[in-house]
Amino acid sequence: MTSTQLHHDFEFGLDGHGEVLRIAARGSEVLANAVINRGTAFSAQERKTLGLRGLLPSGVTTMEDQLKRVYVQYRAQRSPLDKYLFLNTLHDRNEVLYYRLLSEHIEEMLPIVYTPTIGQAIREYSHWYHRPRGVYLSIDDPEGIEDALLSMGHGPDEVDLIVATDSEGILGIGDQGVGGVAITIGKLAVYTAAAGIHPHRVLPVVLDTGTDNLDLLNDEVYLGVRHARVRGERYDAFIDRYVTTAHRLFPHAMLHWEDFGASNATRILNKYRDDYCTFNDDIQGTAAVVAAAVMSAVQVSGTPLADQRIVIHGAGTAGIGIARLLVQMMCQDGVDPETARSRVWGLGSRGLLREGIAVRDFQQPFARSAAELAGWTLDLPGHYELADVVRNVHPTILIGCSAQPGAFTEQIVRDMAQSCQRPIIMPLSNPTDRAEASPADLISWTSGRALVATGSPFPPVRYNGVSYRIAQANNALVFPGIGLGVTAARATRISDSMITAAVRTVARSVDPRPAGASLLPEISGLLPLSAQVGLAVALAAQKEGLATAPLDNPVQAIYDAIWRPDYPRVKAI
Template identity: 60%
Template sequence: MTDARKPFLRLDNGEELPIKPRGYQLMSRPMLNRGTAFTHEERTALGLTGLLPPGSNTLEMQVRRVYAQYQSQGDDLSKNVFLTQMRDRNEVLFYRLLSEHLEEMLPIVYTPTIGQAIELYSDWYSRPRGVYLSIDRPEEMEDSLSNYGLDADEVDLVVVTDSEGILGIGDQGVGGIAITTGKLAVYTAAAGIHPRRSIPIVLDVGTDNLRLLNNDNYLGERHARVRGERYDEFIDRFVQVVSRMFPGALLHWEDFAADNAHRILAKYRGEHCTFNDDIQGTAAVVLAAALAGVQRIGSRMADQRIVVYGAGSAGVGIAEAMRDVMVSEGLSREEANRRFWCLGSRGLITQGMGSRVRDFQEPYARPDDEVIGWASTGNRIGLLDVVQRVQPTILIGTSAQAGAFTQEVVTEMAKHTARPIIMPLSNPTPRAEAKPVDIVSWTDGRALIATGSPFAPVRHGDVVHYIAQANNALVFPGLGLGVSVSKASRVSDRMIEASARAVADMAQDREPGAPLLPSVDQLRTVSAAVALAVCKAAAKEDLARVELTDPVQQVFAQMWQPTYAKIVL
């Protein structure tokens, strides 16, 4: 008697999934298609006879072939398109290739190259991936999410953007869907989040980008960006629908404008399992670099004087994460806030600026009587003015102003601290506040450096300085994995801090020139360590909704491996 279930996939966990599509229909399913890796017997059973060349390859052979094809692409954007098309054909092969060349390919599938792909999204549109929710048709929200084909217990992660603050290139309308798919590619390659247990979503609320509105090919809603009460109602409806339909999922907010990002996170984080990578992920990886630097010089966070140049969502998020560590080290919240000097577009943020100070910046506004006489020209207190007065130990750049950390600023800082910690974090590379080669030279090799973009090592005298990249990918994949394993009911500040400490603990090399952070080629191991730390923190705060009897094994078992599952005929 034949088994009516056959043929089926037998997964590593023993689960058996029937294979229903046949022929070309099967090869159009990226998670089922394995192209030339189908054996002759499998081709016969699955209606593929004659539809593929007769030769059969292993997955390893396929990886070698597609890597050679990848290397032949003329530029980074062409490489991005090549990988996107491969992902649409064969997801296992895509993730196997990406995982084996992660350090090389991460800048291609994610920042900075993905920014070019997003700008060209409507012109180069080929195949939809994700869910598109329009503010003009909010009543379609549930149907749209249902049409993605996943049940309530089949979603671990939802990544969503409204596309207003994309990667330093601003409002990109419906093209922002590509940032969510790129983010999910990193989640999978770095932490083994299963590619079919996540949903990428764009909230199309219009766009203020006139280039898009005047482009005949533009595929989004063709009107100005909706704001105010109608926008808030749309966001609230979205949160409630997602929470009801996918109650076990982490809701990841991506590339919202600063005001909305802080406001949305503050509103929902206490009741929902939600996370903003631009605020919390950036903060965690920079905190990790700062912790590693402070440990290297034998100090502690509570003793630092920190200048943040660029007090937007990322900059203030970093300050908040560092402040929380200072509080855990014994300072009051008010005392910890006084350890920060934050600068925005109008210079040092002070209480006298009134309504020009955003809500999330207020805790760091300096008293006016404290800064009398600080401005060297006019009424604006600039970066050099602050560095001269404060004599900071840590300087952080999130301003997107290239060259803002001038030689005068850096040398002034280095006069007053033996090992200045300097982090020009703005992306992409041309927007960095300073180049590591200059910082090393200006400080005679004494600076401890982390950057937002990747930079080559710098030789100074007999020492080669390896530059740490404060890449959010060191944190957010492991955080998502930890939440998935523990089924955490929400993401707490302690879980964020735990993720940062886990990353910092992996950068223990004290040799001269050693980087402050682990390298991207260690992402799989880093993500596992972060996930384990997050699970333990969630359990300690009674936020875990499953019993963590063997957290190491539970984390390892949850990490999907890009291999072809066994086909049982």
């Protein structure tokens, strides 16, 4: 990290001994600023030079002591939302301590700072709002985009990552208007805690294009623009202005899209991915972690990916993203694209994607021909539902992105298991009560043969004396490492090969062969995993000529790119 001027009262930089924080502020101004405040960890000399004597208790504590104290306070919070708000308050008070606490308890706190708890926080955003954290861009003020993006004081080389949402497809709760800014803040917290992306070199952005949520529009304390969601040409012009302005101001920043609606997510990604360094976690990140679980399961099943028959129930933005990535990986293994696509069957709201029904542009490559379906045995003529597809296709992989709880019925699973020794079944819909099936049922119905990954966390399943650890296909296993690799390489784009490099790295990071073993790594080991993913992504970028930073020593480049939540040395100026 180069020297970064963030505020006229302080400056971060590097010297021969590591990170140094130069502080011009004095007294209560130091304690009021979360970026430079370290509370009772200021030494006696630092208190003297910074004018803090008398403003803190006499005792000087270490960060370790502070961590013990705030962790006890965290555990004392009664509800998940209370814990979320406690962490927010800590973030507002002492940023380094916040990230240290989060990184040391990432498995426990990830469901608090991100899904599922953040969904409740977003719903109630306008009610608990107390401090701005993020950049708010209004479709009613497109001319203000540049000023808003510059308002944090960053220079052209001082932003590595921008996470933006228009809040239309927030998690499983839909349109949440301006409150969606919290999802970008949560995402960036994970980037920092899981991969060491420097918290001062990122921007959380909400693209406030209105909301169709009438509850919000009629809430007197709602903080967003008060009109229906804007669509069409005006929306596209606003998005384009954001992309071009952000890239012009911060040319090395990766543009991360988060929780856009189905009608826009794939379209926006496809429009900009060849010209800008842009990434959609709901499409590419979800696809990558699911593909990693598939690759682990394929290793156990003994059947190559190209010979699998894959059914995706819920072939929307995420489902088709998974399908595309699996097809790309087959093609990398030497399969021609048409044959690879023929291995995937997708079901949408009208059943099997096929000729003669309305499908979205991004679904079209996976629509089956009428000739192919001739002779199928159907429960109801003209209807191609999940049970029909399983009966006729005999899938070896069944993936659920439908948000239809219980869609993987006992009969469907038993039909699948009859023709497949090690069925790979992934009910991915969140939260838990929307999962297509429970892992316990899947293991029971297949007599312990199913290889299972889920979208929500589930406890281990005990069956016939074996404890089955259920892999959670959590995007946090992938996207932080992708961001780290892109940052270290200063990649100009994110290619398919960079994504598949991440997939194969995650799949290699776990041994799924022992009985009951998880198909994916544990969340508790995110930082070392992210470093490995980052290295693979950076090397893939270099191989394709997309890296603009020197990578003569790639391992050192990744190590140097990781920010660690330690108090830097303080120099009063």
